[in-house]
Amino acid sequence: NGVMMEMFQMKRQLNELTQAESVEAFRASAKNFIEVSEKAQATMPASLDGDQSRFVGYQKGMQEVIDVVKQADSLAEQGKLDEAKALTEKLNDLRKQYHKEYK
Numbered sequence: 001n002g003v004m005m006e007m008f009q010m011k012r013q014l015n016e017l018t019q020a021e022s023v024e025a026f027r028a029s030a031k032n033f034i035e036v037s038e039k040a041q042a043t044m045p046a047s048l049d050g051d052q053s054r055f056v057g058y059q060k061g062m063q064e065v066i067d068v069v070k071q072a073d074s075l076a077e078q079g080k081l082d083e084a085k086a087l088t089e090k091l092n093d094l095r096k097q098y099h100k101e102y103k
């Protein structure tokens, strides 16, 4: 099982965030993104092979991602769509950083 399905959903939501043309569209994608990343956070990835101590680090990484999406959502809520979108670049940095470590 693992987190493959969640990861592909996160990829889709990230595309939607960067392409959102309205606050409403951005916030809807952010909500979906948070939901699916919380699911991923609760699930042991196959690549970790049951290693509980690495799972703790993995979960912290996923929390960083969730926090950035929440921050971006709150910018969108204030009508700052461009700033919200700019912040999603951080998600790609986190993706690269944590994939190196856990994928």
Ligand code: HEM
Pocket (backbone or CB within 6 Å): 002, 003, 004, 007, 008, 010, 011, 012, 014, 045, 046, 047, 057, 058, 059, 060, 061, 062, 065, 091, 092, 094, 095, 098, 099, 102, 103
């Ligand atoms: C932030 C946006 C992220 C996106 C869009 C994303 C997307 C993906 C995708 C598409 C895959 C499968 C294809 C591939 O191997 O490249 C994948 C795999 C994986 N990702 Fe992510 N990821 C993200 C963040 C993270 C973070 C923060 C972590 C860890 C804290 C993580 C951990 C993993 C792991 C462990 C796998 C391999 C799963 C397995 O082999 O079962 N990802 N990710």
